[in-house]
Structure formats: C-alpha cells, structure tokens
Amino acid sequence: MAKKTVLVTDFTWPAPDIEAAVLAEVDAKLLLAPSSDESDLIELVTQADAILTCFAHVTESVIRAGEKLQVVGRYGIGVDNIDVATATALDIPVTYVPAYCVDEVAEHTLGFILALARKISLYDRAVRQGSWNLKDGLPMHRVRGRTLGLVGFGRIGQMVAEKARGFSMNVVYYDPNPPLNAVMDTGLASQVSLEKLITESDFVSLHAPLTEGTRTLVNADFIHAMKSTACLINCARGGLVDHDALLTALREGGIAGAALDVFDPEQLSPDHPLLQLNNLIATPHVAFYSAESVAELQRRASMNVAAILAGRLPEAIINPEVLERPRWRHLTGSVE
Structure with missing residues (x-):
C-alpha cells in the first residue's frame, strides 16, 4: 500500500497514467478530485502529501487545509491559479514545468x-x-x-x-x-x-x-x-x-x-x-497542446512532485526561498 498521496485537482487529457507510474516509484498514489470546486479540494487535501493542479484554483483555504502538504505542483508554466504567497508562508514549494510547449x-x-x-x-x-x-x-x-x-x-x-x-x-x-x-x-x-x-x-x-x-x-x-x-x-x-x-x-x-x-x-x-x-x-486555450507536449507535461510535472517527496530538488520551483528554510535543507540535486 502506497505511503503517500498526491491530490490531482484536474487535468485535460484522457487519464493520468503517466503521473501514476512516475509517482509509484516514490511510493505515492493518486487521489483524483471529482471536481475543482474549492469545497471538494478542501475536503480531499487533508489526505494529501502533495497537489498536482492544472487549471483549478489552489486557494489559501485549500493550502491551509492540507496539513500534510509537502509540495504543490503545477501542470504548466504559469502559477497564477495557485496562492504562492500562502504556500511560501507555510514552507511549501510550488513547482512548475518550464518551456514544455x-x-x-x-x-x-x-x-x-x-x-x-x-x-x-x-x-x-x-x-x-x-x-x-x-x-x-x-x-x-x-x-x-x-x-x-x-x-x-x-x-x-x-x-x-x-x-x-x-x-x-x-x-x-x-x-x-x-x-x-x-x-x-x-x-x-x-x-x-x-x-x-x-x-x-x-x-x-x-x-x-x-x-x-x-x-x-x-x-x-x-x-x-x-x-x-x-x-x-x-x-x-x-x-x-x-x-x-x-x-x-x-x-x-x-x-x-x-x-x-x-x-x-x-x-x-x-x-x-x-x-x-x-x-x-x-480558440479554447489549446495552444499548449500536442500529444507530445502533453505527455512531456505529465511526466515532468509529476517528476517535480516525486522529487520533493523523495528528498530531491525539483526541476523548477517558483518560490526557491523556501529551500533555504530548515524543512528543506536536506534536499539533494540542483534546481533551474
């Protein structure tokens, strides 16, 4: 039985199979949200060690409800749907995927x-x-x-x-x-x-x-x-x-x-x-999409989360200042 849980708030591809495979390597399982409503996320995040999010709003209330949260990972480049200030205040790294599309x-x-x-x-x-x-x-x-x-x-x-x-x-x-x-x-x-x-x-x-x-x-x-x-x-x-x-x-x-x-x-x-x-x-926010880019996005976003859960530095982090705090000084590797 997996020891860690990653809450997936939303995704636009058929299934998060790539993420499941990547995270299984660090003994983590996926918890798929039935909707991206804040109330659903607040309820589910109490079980989560990490969040993977695409377009859903990861608000202050969601982040604060995740008492076990170690990382919030974004499927993409921009992080304007995530309350980065709250995550930073709580020593939670926010990762992203640079230049995948x-x-x-x-x-x-x-x-x-x-x-x-x-x-x-x-x-x-x-x-x-x-x-x-x-x-x-x-x-x-x-x-x-x-x-x-x-x-x-x-x-x-x-x-x-x-x-x-x-x-x-x-x-x-x-x-x-x-x-x-x-x-x-x-x-x-x-x-x-x-x-x-x-x-x-x-x-x-x-x-x-x-x-x-x-x-x-x-x-x-x-x-x-x-x-x-x-x-x-x-x-x-x-x-x-x-x-x-x-x-x-x-x-x-x-x-x-x-x-x-x-x-x-x-x-x-x-x-x-x-x-x-x-x-x-x-067009309906599809400029990022190709079969190749989405597969790359799934892999790299989940690898960022897996890295934190396994005690390694992620590929890219939007709030690197948290890495200087005692909670994360044990992380190994390098970050972009």
Missing part, C-alpha cells in the same frame, strides 16, 4: 498570424453561409515584410521570432528583463521600447507572464496607440488584455482584428459580445 505555442501564434492575414476564418464562415465573394475579406496584405512585435521574449517569444523569420517578417520585441541570449542574438529580433513596438507593429503578440504589473497591460490606451490596420494575438494569459477595451476597438475599427487562445474568465459564455465578431478568432 514552446513549439506548440509558437506554431499556434504563427497560425493566428496567417489566419488573420489571409482572413481564413472569415472566408470559411462566408462560404458556409453561401457567399463565395472575394470582397468578403478585403483588404488583405502579404505577411512578408510586415512587422511582428513580441511583448515578452522568453523561450516561446524567441521561438515565435525564429519561425516568423521564415516568413520574412520583421520581428521586434519588448521585454523589461530579456534573457541574456536574446540580448546577444541580435540577428533574431530587434529590441525596442514598448511604445515603439505598439505604434509600429502590424501584429502584436503577447508572451508575457500574468502578474499584478502586467494585468490588463493591453488596455484602451495600449490599443488606441496601435495601428488601425494592426492585429492583436494572445496565447499567453487572458488577464493581460482588457476585454472591454478590445471589444470596443474591434467594433469601432480601432484595430483590424484579434486572435485569442486565452480569456478572462477562462471560458466566455457563447453569447459573449467578443464571440459575435467576425474580426476575432477564438
């Missing part, structure tokens, strides 16, 4: 650029409604030579730049803390101010984390400064964009179009005004 998000971003430029979604809807008229999607312009502005230039931003150069786009980026390799590699993209990026880009693509400083970064002023012919793309976090400001701009011609894979809240109602617009492309 770089190709997938970059490909989705490029797909959005091409779909917006070629009006693919608009023409698809028009044909299904009986119209075969070229004029339905005019004007259109070639992608070659157009300027792509990347807000955020981490691994995903850099991969988007690399792929966009294959379409002969002019790529610029803004990042207040750019990676050293990005600064050194001047051939990939040009670093510019945020103001210059906003005003000169034909496509503005968001690849920044969601923090208090970046929440609704794309507000009415941001959008007003964009070209009226420009398009906005968001495959990062829904909270980066003020949806009301975007709705107004798309309705009134402030910008030409937008393509969003993420929203705030995560799921909009079918009758939401944004989803009624022909100049908006929407």
Whole structure:
C-alpha cells in the first residue's frame, strides 16, 4: 500500500497514467478530485502529501487545509491559479514545468498570424453561409515584410521570432528583463521600447507572464496607440488584455482584428459580445497542446512532485526561498 498521496485537482487529457507510474516509484498514489470546486479540494487535501493542479484554483483555504502538504505542483508554466504567497508562508514549494510547449505555442501564434492575414476564418464562415465573394475579406496584405512585435521574449517569444523569420517578417520585441541570449542574438529580433513596438507593429503578440504589473497591460490606451490596420494575438494569459477595451476597438475599427487562445474568465459564455465578431478568432486555450507536449507535461510535472517527496530538488520551483528554510535543507540535486 502506497505511503503517500498526491491530490490531482484536474487535468485535460484522457487519464493520468503517466503521473501514476512516475509517482509509484516514490511510493505515492493518486487521489483524483471529482471536481475543482474549492469545497471538494478542501475536503480531499487533508489526505494529501502533495497537489498536482492544472487549471483549478489552489486557494489559501485549500493550502491551509492540507496539513500534510509537502509540495504543490503545477501542470504548466504559469502559477497564477495557485496562492504562492500562502504556500511560501507555510514552507511549501510550488513547482512548475518550464518551456514544455514552446513549439506548440509558437506554431499556434504563427497560425493566428496567417489566419488573420489571409482572413481564413472569415472566408470559411462566408462560404458556409453561401457567399463565395472575394470582397468578403478585403483588404488583405502579404505577411512578408510586415512587422511582428513580441511583448515578452522568453523561450516561446524567441521561438515565435525564429519561425516568423521564415516568413520574412520583421520581428521586434519588448521585454523589461530579456534573457541574456536574446540580448546577444541580435540577428533574431530587434529590441525596442514598448511604445515603439505598439505604434509600429502590424501584429502584436503577447508572451508575457500574468502578474499584478502586467494585468490588463493591453488596455484602451495600449490599443488606441496601435495601428488601425494592426492585429492583436494572445496565447499567453487572458488577464493581460482588457476585454472591454478590445471589444470596443474591434467594433469601432480601432484595430483590424484579434486572435485569442486565452480569456478572462477562462471560458466566455457563447453569447459573449467578443464571440459575435467576425474580426476575432477564438480558440479554447489549446495552444499548449500536442500529444507530445502533453505527455512531456505529465511526466515532468509529476517528476517535480516525486522529487520533493523523495528528498530531491525539483526541476523548477517558483518560490526557491523556501529551500533555504530548515524543512528543506536536506534536499539533494540542483534546481533551474
């Protein structure tokens, strides 16, 4: 009988078989939550030595109810659904999986650029409604030579730049803390101010984390400064964009179009005004997905949790300061 229990709050793939196999190696079993409701998680976490979570909110109440908790592991890169401050106060490491879906998000971003430029979604809807008229999607312009502005230039931003150069786009980026390799590699993209990026880009693509400083970064002023012919793309976090400001701009011609894979809240109602617009492309937070990326995500997320349970350092931790505290000084290995 397994000695440890890992509460899995939610997942979007068929079954957590990979996680079960990885965690069995450290004598841990999975406890699957029937829902991601806070009340269910509070009840179940009392049995748990660890949490693995995808999109469910791991709140202060959930964390405090887990008196045996040793680690909270995130399936993914961002941890805005986890109360990291509470976990840190309670000496609980919060792990994440860095850069597991770089190709997938970059490909989705490029797909959005091409779909917006070629009006693919608009023409698809028009044909299904009986119209075969070229004029339905005019004007259109070639992608070659157009300027792509990347807000955020981490691994995903850099991969988007690399792929966009294959379409002969002019790529610029803004990042207040750019990676050293990005600064050194001047051939990939040009670093510019945020103001210059906003005003000169034909496509503005968001690849920044969601923090208090970046929440609704794309507000009415941001959008007003964009070209009226420009398009906005968001495959990062829904909270980066003020949806009301975007709705107004798309309705009134402030910008030409937008393509969003993420929203705030995560799921909009079918009758939401944004989803009624022909100049908006929407996908249901799938940019991260491929069979390969999800298998990698399952393995690496569970390995992070298994490492802590086995007395080793995880691959990546969002609150490394807890490792300096007496509870965790016994951990061996290295962390990113």
